[in-house]
Amino acid sequence: MNTISSSRFGKLGQYGIFLAFILICIVLALSTPKFFTVSNLLIIGNQVSINALLAFGVTFVIITGGIDLSLGSMVAVTGVVAATFAHPDTFPLLVPLFAGLAAGSAIGAFNGLVITKSKVPPFIVTLGTMTIGRGLALILSKGRPISNLSDAFNFIGGGNVFGIPFPIIILIIAFVICSVILNKTVLGRYMYAVGGNEPAARASGIRVSNVKMWVYTICGLLSALGGILLTSRITTGQPNAGAGFELDAIAAAIIGGTSTSGGTGTMTGTLIGALLIGVISNSLDLLNVTSYYQQVVMGVIIIGAVVLDGLGRKD
Template identity: 55%
Template sequence: MKETVIVQGQKPGPQERSTKAKALLGRYGMLLILIGLVILMSLLSPTFFTSGNILNIIRQMSVVGIVAIGVTMIIITTGIDLSSGSVIALTSVVVASMSHPGSFPLALALLVGLAIGAGTGLISGTIIAKGRIAPFIVTLGMMTAARGAALLFTGGKPIGNLSDSFKFIGQGSVLGIPMPIIIFFIVALVSYIILNRTKFGKYIYAIGGNEQAAVIAGVNVEKYKILIYGYAGLLSAIAGIILTSRIASGQPTAGMMYELDAIAAAVIGGTSLSGGIGTIGGTVIGALIIGVMNNGLDLLNVSSYWQQILKGVIITVAVFIDSKKNKKK
């Protein structure tokens, strides 16, 4: 067996440099892709790299970004959530119905909306954890039920006439920064702390890494799975409130396909569908990549049909790379 002797001051060999390069690429690859995409779009469209458009990109993707953060935590545990878009719609119509001028206090409307989101998540999580049913099936059922409830609540019609105080959430700004961006980064920061600085976060990774080992170690897997889906539902409700405020109406059709964009952002950002791997920072970058791509292609007048195809290709490539990484481990 050969031993590698490290001499102080010796230059690293080609193999060592290659290993370091791969490690750096694995860690910062998505960030480099985002930077490259921004540079490319700036060269192709003179209106892309302006302060107004950059803020617009982040504001537009803030709703999907918030949902993607919750989805990231679920995917880390080897789960999936297909109900996010429908929960956005249900939250949207209920909150809108309580946010007419002079009706209910704003705080009450927001609390009811957040309770609906958290409640749907807790129901899904309980069925998944206690019933040991595949997350795909349970959240697919919740997706259908929540969308149906939103349509039933409104009769399929939008709800308008919202108060100015409610509309400020999605349309206002503080020191020139739009409120959706502020809320998005607060959610990202809080979620980062939860995932990296708390026992809850450690258990999320433990469940995703090896569920049986987590059980043996004394982790109450059922309890934490329920809480994870509840937290993701809460974030979907926050996203629904922002979206409703931005468009100034509660729409029973709101949030269509948002769950797929959220999953795409998480996977593009490095979250492994095999579980145990994922970061909030990576998901934020993944959401920004989707936002930059959508905005840039819109400015270049590229058909939305081609945009869907490109997004599908990117997701497929990201999953392919992820599967290759897992095979090597």
């Protein structure tokens, strides 16, 4: 009896966020006429895209039982690196893209290496990388914004394809790839195993360190994608960009049902978490609520989501 009822509750918790999201959208559509218009929805999608990319990355990390606080700094470093190579009539577009993504992957791999070799908790290691990354961004840019970027580069974050903002297209592609990695590949299975019970995963023959290396590297890569999008959107490499982004990304993952104790979480949940954050801040904007109140609302939602999730799990 007990197990049946608790697993049902678990389902409710899992779908709860989705239902809440739909409900909020309906209420907003009815109360604010502007909300449910194509242009507003595209604005939301565009605004959400960067946070969602980072949230996908950190979802992988949290599923393995880790955490990554260096996302925001990686956004800054990779943005600065990409901008450095993105001035008009210098390099082809692929060069700044590749440089940015490589920088993000390298920092992520560095996180993974230190975490697996030193046994220092991920919280501490990535807290360190967060500061190192910010410093690197300031060093590389000499503390100044890097502007005058090529049109091709600026298209990534600011362009439209058939009326759809390009960031939304990137977001959809990234979502599909991340979902496939998590659900269909051996690596994804191993992520759940490592986060669900690391000693048992090791005793089952899984190379736990390899899994963690992959996860932090992928997280770095997705942060870099976020960094490039941001740089392109604001047409400037900003060494101070991205501060606090890691917390929004972690919030999206948690609202979406990823447990910070590891072993559970889905990309769909994270996407909904990110959309929920986007929709709420958008609607509060439409309702002329100041950003001060928005922060309070967001905090309440984060705690509420975890409480809901906790109700679903008694085991």
